[in-house]
Amino acid sequence: MKEYEILPCGDTAVLIRFEQKIDPAILRQVTMMANAIKEAEIKGILDLIPAYASILVCIDPLKTDMRSIIAEIEKLKPEKQSEKEEQRMIRIPVLYGRPFAEDLEHVAKHAGISIEEVIRIHTANTYPVYMIGFLPGFPYLGNLDERIHTPRRTEPRTDIPAGAVGIGGSQTGVYPISSPGGWHIIGQTPVKLYDSDQKQPVLLQSGDLIQFYAINEDEYEKIEKAGGKLCL
Amino acid sequence: MFVKVKQSGAVTTIQDTGRYGFQGQGIPVSGAMDPLAMKMANILVGNEENHPVIECIGIGPVLEFSDSVYFAVSGGNFKMQLNDEAIQINHLYLAKKDDVLKITYSASHRSCIIAFAADFDLAPVYGSYATDIKSRIGPYEGRKFKSGDIITLKNVKTKLPNEKKRIMEDYPAKEAVTKIRVIPGPNEDLFTDDGIKIFYQSIYTISPKSDKMGFRLDGETVETTGSHDILSAGIADGSIQITSQQPILMMKDHAATGGYPVIATVIRADFPKASQLMPGDQIQFQMVSIEEAADALKKQNQYLEEKKKVFEKKGIFGRFRR
Numbered sequence: 336m337k338e339y340e341i342l343p344c345g346d347t348a349v350l351i352r353f354e355q356k357i358d359p360a361i362l363r364q365v366t367m368m369a370n371a372i373k374e375a376e377i378k379g380i381l382d383l384i385p386a387y388a389s390i391l392v393c394i395d396p397l398k399t400d401m402r403s404i405i406a407e408i409e410k411l412k413p414e415k416q417s418e419k420e421e422q423r424m425i426r427i428p429v430l431y432g433r434p435f436a437e438d439l440e441h442v443a444k445h446a447g448i449s450i451e452e453v454i455r456i457h458t459a460n461t462y463p464v465y466m467i468g469f470l471p472g473f474p475y476l477g478n479l480d481e482r483i484h485t486p487r488r489t490e491p492r493t494d495i496p497a498g499a500v501g502i503g504g505s506q507t508g509v510y511p512i513s514s515p516g517g518w519h520i521i522g523q524t525p526v527k528l529y530d531s532d533q534k535q536p537v538l539l540q541s542g543d544l545i546q547f548y549a550i551n552e553d554e555y556e557k558i559e560k561a562g563g564k565l566c567l
Numbered sequence: 568m569f570v571k572v573k574q575s576g577a578v579t580t581i582q583d584t585g586r587y588g589f590q591g592q593g594i595p596v597s598g599a600m601d602p603l604a605m606k607m608a609n610i611l612v613g614n615e616e617n618h619p620v621i622e623c624i625g626i627g628p629v630l631e632f633s634d635s636v637y638f639a640v641s642g643g644n645f646k647m648q649l650n651d652e653a654i655q656i657n658h659l660y661l662a663k664k665d666d667v668l669k670i671t672y673s674a675s676h677r678s679c680i681i682a683f684a685a686d687f688d689l690a691p692v693y694g695s696y697a698t699d700i701k702s703r704i705g706p707y708e709g710r711k712f713k714s715g716d717i718i719t720l721k722n723v724k725t726k727l728p729n730e731k732k733r734i735m736e737d738y739p740a741k742e743a744v745t746k747i748r749v750i751p752g753p754n755e756d757l758f759t760d761d762g763i764k765i766f767y768q769s770i771y772t773i774s775p776k777s778d779k780m781g782f783r784l785d786g787e788t789v790e791t792t793g794s795h796d797i798l799s800a801g802i803a804d805g806s807i808q809i810t811s812q813q814p815i816l817m818m819k820d821h822a823a824t825g826g827y828p829v830i831a832t833v834i835r836a837d838f839p840k841a842s843q844l845m846p847g848d849q850i851q852f853q854m855v856s857i858e859e860a861a862d863a864l865k866k867q868n869q870y871l872e873e874k875k876k877v878f879e880k881k882g883i884f885g886r887f888r889r
Contacts, residue, residue, distance in 0.1 A: 337658025342753035343750055343753065343832075343857060344753050344806065344829070345750050345803055345805050345832030345833055345835065345866065346750060346860040346861060347803055347804060347805070347832075347835050348801075348803035348832075348859060355798050356798075357798065367826060373697040381587040381588075382587040382588055382589075382596070383591055384590045384591050384800075384801025384823055384824060385801075386801055386824055388798055390801070391800060391802070393596075393803065396835050396860075396861065397864065397868060400857075400861055413691055414632050466799065466824065467591065467593045468593045468799060468822065468823050469799070469825070470593055470822065471594045471595075471702045471704075472592060473640070475799060512701070529702075529703065530702050536592070536594070536704075537594070
């Protein structure tokens, strides 16, 4: 049985849509299909945007047409990678609370727990990266502990700085560049998730596992001075 | 040789067809807002269609030339002059040493493209010359030009065949209501029948809150069957997202992914026309099939191919001409 449908997005892209839910099993299907498309080197494909439960395939309509792209994709038999790829575990240092982050108290108050408890919970879980998008290098993370889910701010901030660690509803994540946003900011990382001066500008990729750990101001400064690199 | 930016204009950047291959990492495709104008200007000066160009949005720049170079301006109907003389859009000109090109504004269009018969002496970033100001990616420090900038050119073409014939048709005057053709979906299934009917019957107005990321459309709201939130997914150029307040037509600097349902997507052939709409302009969407979209694009491309043939044709005595 087919696990997906293919829908046109104008004449310059098609959307491969899987069952619409956040689920590691669906993400695996997405990854397998994306790999299969890359390997097939289908003529006229410009770009792929894998997401939670879909892949947008951008095409050049002067080099191919919708019908043949759809037919080529349907021919593919995505398979699991023979060697199971090792998932990367990436530990991200975070200076929780002030002076950078103003919403830690609010998140604690909303959850009815102490600030220390929020930090303990936020650093306890491992978060899978489901997709990258919205901003350059912005990771959509799953698995935030329900106790610290916090509805978004009613008034979005106009300028959240790069490195801000936030909670928005049932999601948590890090802003790679400064941006407006409605998430509660609970901490700040000195690590650059996006650096347009690097050959590989984006630190994280879909499939990575993330863990946050708390640092103090001295450690923050040290990492920042060293260029915002991960301490491996 | 070089071109000196005497006045920067509003948003003047280097662009090409867009940065493909990095949207999966959240990096916007960006590129020329009006891809047809980019192709026309490049063909006029004998370049490849997707050669890097200068894009001017809103108010154009004042540029001074250190030496001779052919150039052409295409796209919106901007007022411009070379030194004190008014010049025309979609014509070929030869700028000489110390000449000043001044592009002011257009009452009816949003952007225009300047192509030079030369290469920029700059390196592409992640495979492209497109500039995305927000992500600070682009060959010129990832930013728009400011007064005093120097743009160095190399490989300047000193001779072009059929100079006098290098003219293209201007864009037709805007209709009272601009008709833009779309293909339904990919999320049409998330809208009620009434919502879909309203979307195609409505005349929307381009909001002043519009930029290269997207055009907000003022007008009737479109009803969804459920929530306006969907699982985030990749976004194509020309997607029309429906938020709880209004439709947003996604332009070239749109985020790579988004979480609002897309009721329909503008066809490639009409994207340039849509990109030129100004605040207050009226727009109505027309549903077409995939085949009609392909035909429209083919027709547009045929015009460009014909012009290319005329421009690059070598006369029998061509090699004797000086």
